[in-house]
Amino acid sequence: MPKADVDPLALALLPPKDESPAQKAARLAAEQEATRISNLIDSELRAERAQLKKEAQNQHKILLLGQAEAGKSTVLKQFQLVFTPNQFRAQQQHWKALVQLNLVRSILVICEALTDDPSEYDLDIDNFLSLDPTVSPDYSIKAAESLLNEGGDEDDTRRNSYPYPGTANAEIGPIPEITVELRQLKMRLSPLYHVQTVLIEHLACQFDDPSLLVAAHQLDKAADGAKTADFVVRSNTSLNGFLGKKLGRTDEHEQTQLRLDIHEVNTILRACRNDMIALWKDPTVREILHRRDVRLEEGPGFFLHEIERITEPNYVPSQDDVFRARIRTLGVQEYSFRLETGPDKGREWRLYDCGGARNQRHSWPFFDDCHIIFLAPISCFDQVLAEDRRINRLEDSMQLWKAVCSSKLLQNSEMVLFLNKCDILEAKLKSGSKFSDWVPQFDGANTVADVTKYLKGKFRSIQKAHSPGPRVFYCHLTAVTDAKSTAKILNSVQELVTRVQLQSVSLL
Numbered sequence: 293m294p295k296a297d298v299d300p301l302a303l304a305l306l307p308p309k310d311e312s313p314a315q316k317a318a319r320l321a322a323e324q325e326a327t328r329i330s331n332l333i334d335s336e337l338r339a340e341r342a343q344l345k346k347e348a349q350n351q352h353k354i355l356l357l358g359q360a361e362a363g364k365s366t367v368l369k370q371f372q373l374v375f376t377p378n379q380f381r382a383q384q385q386h387w388k389a390l391v392q393l394n395l396v397r398s399i400l401v402i403c404e405a406l407t408d409d410p411s412e413y414d415l416d417i418d419n420f421l422s423l424d425p426t427v428s429p430d431y432s433i434k435a436a437e438s439l440l441n442e443g444g445d446e447d448d449t450r451r452n453s454y455p456y457p458g459t460a461n462a463e464i465g466p467i468p469e470i471t472v473e474l475r476q477l478k479m480r481l482s483p484l485y486h487v488q489t490v491l492i493e494h495l496a497c498q499f500d501d502p503s504l505l506v507a508a509h510q511l512d513k514a515a516d517g518a519k520t521a522d523f524v525v526r527s528n529t530s531l532n533g534f535l536g537k538k539l540g541r542t543d544e545h546e547q548t549q550l551r552l553d554i555h556e557v558n559t560i561l562r563a564c565r566n567d568m569i570a571l572w573k574d575p576t577v578r579e580i581l582h583r584r585d586v587r588l589e590e591g592p593g594f595f596l597h598e599i600e601r602i603t604e605p606n607y608v609p610s611q612d613d614v615f616r617a618r619i620r621t622l623g624v625q626e627y628s629f630r631l632e633t634g635p636d637k638g639r640e641w642r643l644y645d646c647g648g649a650r651n652q653r654h655s656w657p658f659f660d661d662c663h664i665i666f667l668a669p670i671s672c673f674d675q676v677l678a679e680d681r682r683i684n685r686l687e688d689s690m691q692l693w694k695a696v697c698s699s700k701l702l703q704n705s706e707m708v709l710f711l712n713k714c715d716i717l718e719a720k721l722k723s724g725s726k727f728s729d730w731v732p733q734f735d736g737a738n739t740v741a742d743v744t745k746y747l748k749g750k751f752r753s754i755q756k757a758h759s760p761g762p763r764v765f766y767c768h769l770t771a772v773t774d775a776k777s778t779a780k781i782l783n784s785v786q787e788l789v790t791r792v793q794l795q796s797v798s799l800l
């Protein structure tokens with residue numbers, strides 16, 4: 293045989309030339325055993341793969357997508373209430389610290405606004421309440437003309453720069469004088485900075501997320517001028533995991549300390565109750581907020597109308613409080629449950645709640661066998677993204693919808709669009725905000741019916757133009773903080789997903 297044709301590996305595996313019969317028998321036995329073990333591993337792997345495939349077929353994956361504050365985490369809570377109500381109720385009390393924190397943050401926003409020295413007041417309200425501290429200081433938005441322009445490219449030359457009226461920095465007229473009484477009130481409420489720190493620490497333990505502790509300490513340091521810091525729920529924390537968790541610390545002393553701190557929080561909140569109510573009711577305060585264009589009522593986690601109830605000694609969050617409590621999602625939060633009733637009983641649902649801020653979207657997990665619930669908050673037609681103040685929020689939702697519809701990986705996914713926050717839209721239109729001031733092409737009446745009809749048409753045409761293949765347009769007008777109407781919608785989503793599954797099985 294020519295030298296080049298010799299396989300060096302085969303040569304190396306040849307038995308030794310001087311192998312004795314006993315050595316040969318031992319070698320063959322060892323080879324046989326190795327083959328048996330290899331076959332066993334192969335068959336175990338095959339069985340495992342088949343099991344995973346079976347489980348995947350028996351599972352529905354739903355991605356909740358949309359920009360920050362669209363309502364995705366709220367839909368997740370609604371799913372929990374509709375499909376695993378016992379679990380939801382069992383966990384209701386765990387939301388208490390978050391509701392208290394939302395309330396305290398609102399009060400501190402007001403305290404920050406109570407200054408007549410403009411150099412002292414540069415509070416970025418969106419960030420203070422919920423979002424990234426790293427936002428652009430540019431308070432312009434895209435031209436309304438390009439707002440609903442379907443192509444929606446990123447051409448800066450088509451942007452109109454004009455001041456955004458919904459920001460804290462857009463001061464409208466002079467600030468009324470801050471009376472001695474108000475200054476004293478503000479002083480008496482200063483222990484709330486400490487309350488805020490303790491609550492964040494407490495939540496950090498519930499979430500088992502030390503980075504929240506960092507946020508708490510930053511707040512501590514900046515107690516006399518806290519302007520940033522955020523509270524978040526991170527990926528790899530499942531909702532079930534977070535809420536089911538006991539205080540995460542192992543050290544008994546620390547746990548006791550934390551409980552004492554929480555006791556202290558409740559005491560301080562009760563002691564500050566009347567001052568908080570007085571602050572929120574004060575006409576001068578309202579005027580200052582108006583002048584500074586701080587619109588707390590429209591923001592997330594607004595509990596100022598319920599100070600008395602929330603500061604009660606035995607306060608337990610109501611169902612409604614849970615839906616209104618605000619915490620930002622970072623990364624992807626997973627939540628799974630099995631249907632307890634109906635024809636699809638036993639089927640596992642896996643929901644993926646994705647952080648919607650711009651810097652979170654790269655981690656959205658797209659699967660080729662999932663369905664999408666896309667939330668577009670339509671009340672924010674006159675607002676900009678907190679993380680990029682050049683971008684109008686409605687425009688951002690449309691661009692995002694376009695990107696999701698265009699995805700090739702998602703071409704077989706059903707997409708259900710929730711035009712959300714219809715309740716806020718209604719209040720806004722009724723209070724005099726004109727949709728056509730922001731969307732000049734809109735020539736309908738300034739009513740929810742006309743505005744939603746118009747927006748439905750826009751989203752429908754984006755889907756039609758950008759989907760890789762034909763796709764049915766499923767759209768609901770929602771206010772996902774409302775349990776009753778949302779339950780109906782989630783049931784119809786469940787029926788849709790089940791029907792699609794049955795169809796795909798019958799096609800196989």
Ligand SMILES: Nc1nc2c(ncn2[C@@H]2O[C@H](COP(=O)(O)OP(=O)(O)OP(=O)(O)O)[C@@H](O)[C@H]2O)c(=O)[nH]1
Pocket residue numbers: 358359360361362363364365366367591592593594615616617618619620621622646647648649712713714715716770771772773774
């Ligand atoms: N009034 C009203 N508030 C809503 C509605 N949907 C959501 N919210 C509130 O808006 C805030 C933000 O909702 P989330 O569900 O946390 O938003 P998200 O999409 O998960 O936001 P990220 O986690 O930042 O991506 C919460 O305080 C909700 O209670 C709605 O339809 N109406």
Ligand SMILES: [Mg+2]
Pocket residue numbers: 364365366619620621645646647648
């Ligand atoms: Mg969220």
